[in-house]
Amino acid sequence: MMRCTLVAVLFLAATALAQDMPLSQVLIPGEGWRAVEPKLTVACITTDGEGNLLLGTKGGEIVRLTNKGPHEIAKARRLTAMAWSRDGDLLTVEDDTLYRRAMGKPAKKLADGVAQVAVSPKGEVYYSSGYEIVESPESPDEFVHRLSIYRLGSVLPIAEVFQSNGALAFWPDGGTVVISDVGEGRLFTYRVGKDGTLDAQEGYYGLLPARRPSQASVGGLTLDTDGRLYAATELGVQVFDPTGRMCGVILPPARKPVTALAFAGPARDHLYVVCDGKLYVRKTKVKGFVATAKKPGPKGPG
């Protein structure tokens, strides 16, 4: 009992006075952004189980980037989001529709009206719906855009957020999911229950306000293995520590919003971002968390 109390007190003191996670723990001095495949106009990116970057171009090509260069692996419709599944398939959002793309098979439609998609460490697929116009919960006379978060296979939305493009990402332990809600200027966290449902909503991460409100959206979210959260925003990549405190802002490669981001590379220590439709990369000191990294897919999208 005494030992438990001592441990609890030490833990509390350590937590209370925890030291911080400055950007110097992430960025390598002298290492800046480097343009990658500048001829491509990129819409979205994700990482496969082996650490290769997959990118969807605005022309609808799905390209795998390996150390031998880009390799087109499929043609798609208008791509807006992608995620790699635990089964080694590629999940794509094309023309607001969610598809599963497996090697040698036609794309399989999974859901309509989808904005973003993410895979939990457990392998469950979550996606955010496109906007619906509904009555405001606070004022019945007003209407707001509603965006819902669904789990693949579930009938009802499991959480509702407002005024968002619904970018989502899971903490490495799978117990918390982060969902963007830029109307609030915050990123919300939800607890992930045993059955996959979401509760305990909190505006956990405070975003710096965008210079132009029209560009106040979060293009994507990702995490590293230490639990830092990286949000693609107009100001650049906003980085937060696991307690929700801001570590800093990584400046964008160009004077345009960062619209997507992902860690990739064999060690997953290269941070890729999309800025003004162009792909950029910089090596970091950290290792990106890739939910599907433990089981590299035997198959590839096709």
Place this chain on the structure above:
Amino acid sequence: MSRWFVLVGGVFALSSLVLAQDKPKEKPKPKVVYKHGPDSEEQKDVPRGKVTKMPQWTSKVFPETVRDWWVYVPSQYDGKTPACVMVFQDGEWYQKAGGDFRFPTVCDNLIHQGKMPVTIGIFLNPGVVPATKEGAKGRSNRSFEYDTLSDQYARFLETEILPEVAKTYKLRTDAAGRAIGGISSGGICAFTVAWQRPDLFSKVLSHVGSFTNIRGGDVYPGIIRKTEKKPIRAYLQDGRNDLDNLHGNWPLANLQMEAALKFKGYDYKFVMGEEGHNGKHGGVLMPESLTWLWEPEVSKK
């Protein structure tokens, strides 16, 4: 050749001597050691209050968070007269016997000496959203609860904790009868509660308070200067060796707070010591700071 050598060598030796005289060898400063005084130690002839660990609290204001908490009741509490209230963030630290702050012991001594009113202490740990998923860790809500500049924590106290304690004990409901304190982010939280709801809490005790840009708390000095004075009495403590990191410089931030409170004519006391980001100096100062903080209530009698 040898003449030049002597000349250059002589000039070099002279300049070294001059420089040496300009920069006298600094003696290392003796490390300041803060030691608890008798008012922080249990005294034989002083009746002791009782600290009770309460059942874990599940909050609605901070959805699904749970937290440990304790209540201290002094032996002088008679069950009829409403007692003053003092709330602490990171409460386990403040109530711990033999720890830095030792609030129950200090309170026993000061109430016995008539330097403090009969005061019930409420010690709250920060909330945690416990994981329900296997292998997942709970989500600490500490920074969100303490560093956010909103009225959410004040609402949590007003609608959840104070009514719960009031079910068992008669408490003062006026702001003059209530104080709130904390360390680090818990210190800025205490100030935020009083700033947002001076109708609820009028007394603030801040130890190495994080008036820095963790979640925008560095704006307080500017806001204080430009806002009509609020009925807040504050005791702030910091140390010259406190943090200087990505969120800001703690000593400078606390000096800015002091300057703003002074500029606006607030009822405050500021103590700058030599310690770092810890409770050593603030803990030793507890008798002095509580005596100062509660003096208006004591002098009313």
